[in-house]
Amino acid sequence: MQQEYTISLFTEDHIGILSRITIILTRRQINIDSITASESAIKGLQMLTMVVTTTPDMVNKVARQIEKLVDVVKVFVHTSPEIICQEIALYKVTTRGLMAGSMIGDLVRKHHARILEVTPEYIVVEKSGDKEEITALLAVLEPCGVLQFVRSGRIAVTRQVKELDAYLKEMEEAGRGRTETLEIYN
Amino acid sequence: MKEKTKTTDKQGSDSEGSTVSGAEALLKCLIEEGVDTIFGYPGGAIMPVYNKLLDYSDRLRHILTRHEQGAAHAAQAYAMVTGRVGVCFATSGPGATNLVTGIANAFLDSVPVVFITAQVTSALIGTDAFQETDILGISMPVTKWNAQVKNAQDIPYAIARAFYIARSGRPGPVLIDISKDAQVENLSYSYRQCTYIRSYNPFIPLHMRDIESAAVMINHAEKPLILAGHGVILSGAAEELKALAEKGGIPVAATLLGLSAFPHKHRLFAGMLGMHGNYAPNVLTNQADLIIAIGMRFDDRVTGNLKKYAPDARIIHIEIDRAEINKNVRVDLEINNDAREVLSALVPMIRESSREKWIREFRILDRIEYEKVIKPETDPGEGEIRMGEVVKAVSDLTDGDAVIVTDVGQHQMAVARYYRFSEKSTLVTSGGMGTMGFGLPASLGAASGNPGNPVIAFIGDGGFQMTLQELGTIMQYHIPVKIILLNNSFLGMVRQWQEMFFNGRYASTEMANPDFMTLAGAYGIEAHRVTRREELRMAIGTMLAAEGPYLMEVTISREANILPMVEPGASVSDVTLTYR
Numbered sequence: 139m140q141q142e143y144t145i146s147l148f149t150e151d152h153i154g155i156l157s158r159i160t161i162i163l164t165r166r167q168i169n170i171d172s173i174t175a176s177e178s179a180i181k182g183l184q185m186l187t188m189v190v191t192t193t194p195d196m197v198n199k200v201a202r203q204i205e206k207l208v209d210v211v212k213v214f215v216h217t218s219p220e221i222i223c224q225e226i227a228l229y230k231v232t233t234r235g236l237m238a239g240s241m242i243g244d245l246v247r248k249h250h251a252r253i254l255e256v257t258p259e260y261i262v263v264e265k266s267g268d269k270e271e272i273t274a275l276l277a278v279l280e281p282c283g284v285l286q287f288v289r290s291g292r293i294a295v296t297r298q299v300k301e302l303d304a305y306l307k308e309m310e311e312a313g314r315g316r317t318e319t320l321e322i323y324n
Numbered sequence: 325m326k327e328k329t330k331t332t333d334k335q336g337s338d339s340e341g342s343t344v345s346g347a348e349a350l351l352k353c354l355i356e357e358g359v360d361t362i363f364g365y366p367g368g369a370i371m372p373v374y375n376k377l378l379d380y381s382d383r384l385r386h387i388l389t390r391h392e393q394g395a396a397h398a399a400q401a402y403a404m405v406t407g408r409v410g411v412c413f414a415t416s417g418p419g420a421t422n423l424v425t426g427i428a429n430a431f432l433d434s435v436p437v438v439f440i441t442a443q444v445t446s447a448l449i450g451t452d453a454f455q456e457t458d459i460l461g462i463s464m465p466v467t468k469w470n471a472q473v474k475n476a477q478d479i480p481y482a483i484a485r486a487f488y489i490a491r492s493g494r495p496g497p498v499l500i501d502i503s504k505d506a507q508v509e510n511l512s513y514s515y516r517q518c519t520y521i522r523s524y525n526p527f528i529p530l531h532m533r534d535i536e537s538a539a540v541m542i543n544h545a546e547k548p549l550i551l552a553g554h555g556v557i558l559s560g561a562a563e564e565l566k567a568l569a570e571k572g573g574i575p576v577a578a579t580l581l582g583l584s585a586f587p588h589k590h591r592l593f594a595g596m597l598g599m600h601g602n603y604a605p606n607v608l609t610n611q612a613d614l615i616i617a618i619g620m621r622f623d624d625r626v627t628g629n630l631k632k633y634a635p636d637a638r639i640i641h642i643e644i645d646r647a648e649i650n651k652n653v654r655v656d657l658e659i660n661n662d663a664r665e666v667l668s669a670l671v672p673m674i675r676e677s678s679r680e681k682w683i684r685e686f687r688i689l690d691r692i693e694y695e696k697v698i699k700p701e702t703d704p705g706e707g708e709i710r711m712g713e714v715v716k717a718v719s720d721l722t723d724g725d726a727v728i729v730t731d732v733g734q735h736q737m738a739v740a741r742y743y744r745f746s747e748k749s750t751l752v753t754s755g756g757m758g759t760m761g762f763g764l765p766a767s768l769g770a771a772s773g774n775p776g777n778p779v780i781a782f783i784g785d786g787g788f789q790m791t792l793q794e795l796g797t798i799m800q801y802h803i804p805v806k807i808i809l810l811n812n813s814f815l816g817m818v819r820q821w822q823e824m825f826f827n828g829r830y831a832s833t834e835m836a837n838p839d840f841m842t843l844a845g846a847y848g849i850e851a852h853r854v855t856r857r858e859e860l861r862m863a864i865g866t867m868l869a870a871e872g873p874y875l876m877e878v879t880i881s882r883e884a885n886i887l888p889m890v891e892p893g894a895s896v897s898d899v900t901l902t903y904r
């Protein structure tokens with residue numbers, strides 16, 4: 139029943155919002171596998187991408203609880219087929235090891251990695267891809283002596299066509315409409 | 325929440341553009357929002373605000389409680405009886421942390437209160453300065469929204485947002501933390517009420533298709549049951565609820581906080597739901613073929629064992645908070661909107677029906693409950709005085725028209741069961757949190773709202789001693805609350821559980837009590853102790869006739885139990901009617 143979900147959410151850029159979101163997940167004992175914060179395509183809105191592993195029922199419950207937060211604009215929950223996602227990883231490998239295996243060419247051709255820096259002591263390799271691809275490359279490099287390895291959180295865009303600004307417009311219309319009737323009552 | 329704010333209808337004030345201090349701006353903003361009463365307690369960091377308050381005392385009444393928790397509960401109760409937003413002030417550090425129970429209580433019961441806490445000077449924030457506490461972080465899980473203001477110029481907008489958020493949608497507490505320097509600094513003052521926040525949209529368009537589906541489900545149901553919660557009251561939907569029930573011939577059961585949403589003398593009133601609720605609505609929940617839940621959240625005290633809850637029923641959930649829908653109980657039709665809006669649209673589509681056969685089933689079970697539980701509790705005739713008979717006597721003598729406040733415990737359940745709430749009544753109680761100590765401060769807050777009806781607080785001897793310092797507040801402002809202290813010399817509700825589920829081992833539940841008459845005397849509050857059944861009604865009459873505050877202590881049966889009971893883990897249809 140447990141499954142991996144990518145939660146993408148858009149928030150106002152307010153202090154404390156991340157805290158409020160993690161409080162909800164903590165209360166439900168859900169671990170955040172990865173998290174990335176960035177600007178979004180809409181000015182002033184932050185985007186958070188979180189990966190969690192939980193049940194379909196629970197992910198919907200927490201999504202609603204998160205969306206209820208005053209500073210959260212919209213929450214989307216996706217399973218892997220619904221999104222295009224990438225992670226990025228950096229591998230710092232001993233130059234001696236990498237040269238001995240004469241793998242440099244393979245790295246670029248087979249693994250679509252990039253070489254960022256070469257020194258006599260170490261070489262820094264960068265790769266973007268999904269989790270499996272990044273893990274696979276780590277396994278390949280392991281025998282050469284990996285000095286450091288770091289992987290980013292997941293970033294994702296959705297395959298759906300309806301974009302956030304369409305939701306925003308709908309919400310704004312609903313809000314404005316009601317405000318007018320309220321004023322008439324007053 | 326349907327507002328009864330007396331906000332000035334013009335936007336912006338006459339003193340537009342004038343230069344004032346942050347403290348003064350705060351007070352002006354409150355006046356713009358229609359505030360006339362503040363509950364609070366001063367201290368170092370909030371002194372600039374209190375200093376300015378003195379100049380505004382003709383427009384802003386400040387009630388100094390004896391503890392910040394008391395101020396928080398009072399502000400909540402004030403909001404519950406007036407339908408306006410409650411306001412509460414506290415200083416930084418211990419003042420702020422003392423509020424936390426009160427904030428959490430308002431949060432769980434969806435009551436709009438704006439809490440203003442002072443914070444140390446902004447340069448010191450984060451340094452563990454004297455009386456600095458991270459109240460923003462502490463209150464985060466128990467506020468609908470909170471924010472810190474460190475520049476005077478930001479005060480008006482923060483206050484505008486706070487009021488808008490607190491009272492719209494599903495109401496709740498909001499906390500604004502204002503640093504001391506922001507209170508002192510000057511700003512160019514102007515005020516606009518907030519009516520829109522991009523990321524927050526409490527007004528949801530009504531989907532007529534869902535309303536139509538609900539009507540079809542209701543019209544086809546043979547055994548429908550309405551579950552009315554606090555949301556009915558918060559959205560001002562009591563009239564619409566009655567219309568729905570009467571047109572469709574549908575019995576109405578209420579949650580604890582929904583009790584005053586429907587008149588108890590009405591032939592369609594089915595009683596209270598849940599652990600100590602009435603027999604018929606609990607048992608028949610599991611025979612209903614349709615449940616129409618309105619402004620309630622299927623709390624575990626209401627549903628009992630979820631696996632055996634309403635197995636034959638389809639469920640319609642009308643609820644403004646989408647996160648509550650499908651949270652505890654899977655529903656068949658969700659209508660995520662304001663209860664009043666939904667019911668107004670729904671009622672015209674309901675087929676007139678009397679459903680006599682279904683309603684008779686309630687009457688049959690009511691009879692059983694009356695014989696086995698209600699009669700012995702409210703009319704025992706002999707033996708020690710029972711809580712139920714005190715509540716019934718008060719109910720009779722006020723004809724159900726009172727603001728009833730309770731603390732938490734057995735007496736709370738006795739009130740919920742035996743006070744017959746009328747259309748004009750209000751119940752102020754701590755539902756979601758079950759906060760002992762709520763009753764006394766809440767009663768003074770409720771009475772400060774000038775509700776018109778008498779304010780009567782039922783409090784146990786345990787809970788009374790948690791916040792009894794508020795007698796000082798009642799004395800100082802001569803607040804005419806009628807306090808009924810039901811004294812069983814035990815933490816009654818816990819004792820009952822010890823008796824029923826812990827082999828009668830009374831661990832730390834028996835209490836040596838002070839002489840409450842002397843105590844009331846020390847505060848100059850008129851008081852009387854009732855120990856005999858014969859004098860009960862007379863004493864209540866005297867209390868109700870008294871002009872000022874009054875304390876009536878009743879010596880109650882020490883080891884009586886509240887029944888019926890849906891025991892922990894049991895299904896709502898598996899009700900314990902008698903014990904021992």
Ligand SMILES: Cc1ncc(C[n+]2csc(CCOP(=O)(O)OP(=O)(O)O)c2C)c(N)n1
Nearest residue numbers: 733734735758760784785786787815816817
């Ligand atoms: C602040 C707080 N502490 C503890 C409890 C647990 N509790 C629930 S009811 C109760 C006993 C209340 O006793 P009393 O006030 O005498 O009222 P009674 O049940 O006797 O009517 C206790 C201790 C609580 N609800 N709130």
